[in-house]
Each structure stands twice: as C-alpha cells, then as structure tokens.
Amino acid sequence: MRIMRFSEWKYPEITERTLTSYYWLVHHKDNLKLGYKTDIGAFTYINAQKGVTIEDYVQIGSHCSLYSLSTIDGKEGPITLKRNSRIGTHSVILPGVTVGENSVVGACSLVDRDIPPNVVAFGTPAVVQRPLTPEEILKSEGEAA
Numbered sequence: 001m002r003i004m005r006f007s008e009w010k011y012p013e014i015t016e017r018t019l020t021s022y023y024w025l026v027h028h029k030d031n032l033k034l035g036y037k038t039d040i041g042a043f044t045y046i047n048a049q050k051g052v053t054i055e056d057y058v059q060i061g062s063h064c065s066l067y068s069l070s071t072i073d074g075k076e077g078p079i080t081l082k083r084n085s086r087i088g089t090h091s092v093i094l095p096g097v098t099v100g101e102n103s104v105v106g107a108c109s110l111v112d113r114d115i116p117p118n119v120v121a122f123g124t125p126a127v128v129q130r131p132l133t134p135e136e137i138l139k140s141e142g143e144a145a
Contacts, residue, residue, distance in 0.1 A: 009036075012040075024040045031048040031051045032046060032054070035054055035056035035057070043062055047067045050095065052078065053078065053080045054081045055084075064091050067095055077096025084101060085105070085115075086140070088109060094112045097113065100118065102137050104120045113126075118131055
C-alpha cells in the first residue's frame, strides 16, 4: 500500500507569533515562503527574519527549530529547504543553510552547513553519511505525489 502523506493538505493560516492549527510557530511570517504540500510538525519554531524558503513536499518533524538569525554570534542568512527534503524531529537548522532536494536529515541533528541533494545526513554537527539510492529517491518522490 502506497502512503500518500499529503492527500488532505491545505495551506495553513499563519498568524505572526501564534501557533498554527498544526501547532507550529513563525516569527517574521512575511519572510517565509511556504511551498505546496509541506508538512511541518507540532511545536516547530521558524525564525524567518532573514528569510526561510520551504519548497514543495518538504517534511519537517516535530520540535524542530529554523533560525535565519542567531543573536548569540550574529550569524545570519536565509534558510532553504529544497523540494522533497525531510528534516527529522528535534533538529536545528542554523542561518544560511540549504538542505538539498530529496535529502534526509536525521533526528536531533544540528545543521550548520549546506547539505547536498540526494543524501542522508545526521549528527551534531550534521554530516553526510551516505547517498540515497535511486530506489529511495523514487520512493520518496512517489510519497510526495
């Protein structure tokens, strides 16, 4: 049986600094570009002050944090999660990072540098562990369809 994770998807109503009906929160919502059929887990925090782009079919686990600005070290830059990428629960994405198309970031990872397309990465800091197989790429694209 094929899972269709986005079969009932509707664009969420996003109000500044207020939980969505899916229980995630955005600061600087005007700087968030949210793609089609995205899935963002409960209690995820998105600071889009310097820009956050979440492309089509991206899945973000619960309790993740995306920071386009760090008040600790002054680092800033837009975050981009490319089409069909997946971010594991409790992961943190730091300013200026791009996660490539189809890539998977494992749970509890700290992403402080770009992740190329079509790979599995995890850890603190997140590092590429292996490429996705062609079968894994086809399967994930099928789930997004």
